[in-house]
Amino acid sequence: MPATPRRPAAKRRVAKAPPATPRLLLLNKPFDVLTQFNDEGGRATLKDYVDVPGVYPAGRLDRDSEGLLLLTNDGRLQARIADPKHKLPKTYWVQVEGEPSDEQLQRLRAGVELSDGPTLPAECRRLEPPLLWARHPPVRFRKQVPTAWLELVIREGRNRQVRRMTAAVGLPTLRLVRVRIGPWGLAELQPGQWREVPAAL
Structure with a gap:
């Protein structure tokens, strides 16, 4: 009988290493701005306010809502902030x-x-x-x-x-x-302004 072909071994998912320099930004997202960096429809996005490469929103804030949005380049921190199980x-x-x-x-x-x-x-x-x-x-x-x-x-x-x-x-x-x-607040940030804080939770 011909040998049964062996299935290729499943690839193990390797956890992404944390960035060498974790960053956390606090942005006061204005009204009518999408919580993303690109939009084919030409609508206002985070790119119009944040010029820091490699950071992404930790959670979401609707286009018609305003206020505090956290952005980070650290996937683990992003998950801890956005995951409802942590109940921030x-x-x-x-x-x-x-x-x-x-x-x-x-x-x-x-x-x-x-x-x-x-x-x-x-x-x-x-x-x-x-x-x-x-x-x-x-x-x-x-x-x-x-x-x-x-x-x-x-x-x-x-x-x-x-x-x-x-x-x-x-x-x-x-x-x-x-x-x-959680521990982060808008403080004196005006709409469209952002500031950097220590990347820790």
Whole structure:
């Protein structure tokens, strides 16, 4: 009988060595900017603001959202930041349509039922608008509809989670600014500005 051909040995995945000089950048991503470096449609991307080669976003921030985005050249650090299992707290300032009731705020704190299951409990409190206008000029105004600002802290990373949570309790999001991820915050960064910090977590 002819010999059965041997299957080629499966290639073992070799972990990529960390970069010789790990880097971590904090960017204040402006509104209407894609969280990527290229776009065939000619839309604004990170390339318009960050001229550092070899860094990539650790996590995402939607085009219509603003605020803190982390970029690194270290794949392991990128995975630790972006992986939901590490549950890094993410803090958002959220402008919502309407006047939030105590019951609506409590629903956000307790966790909200979404189409992909209930969210984890969140931290939630009202903010005074003047705190935001000084550092983040408004993108849009609502003349005829009352609005309010909330600070929301979550520890998950679902797609458009904050917008879905506020909508589920009857408070549609008008504007979303991420101000902190774990130990890193925007501080005095203006939209489009970035700064480098030690690459460690």
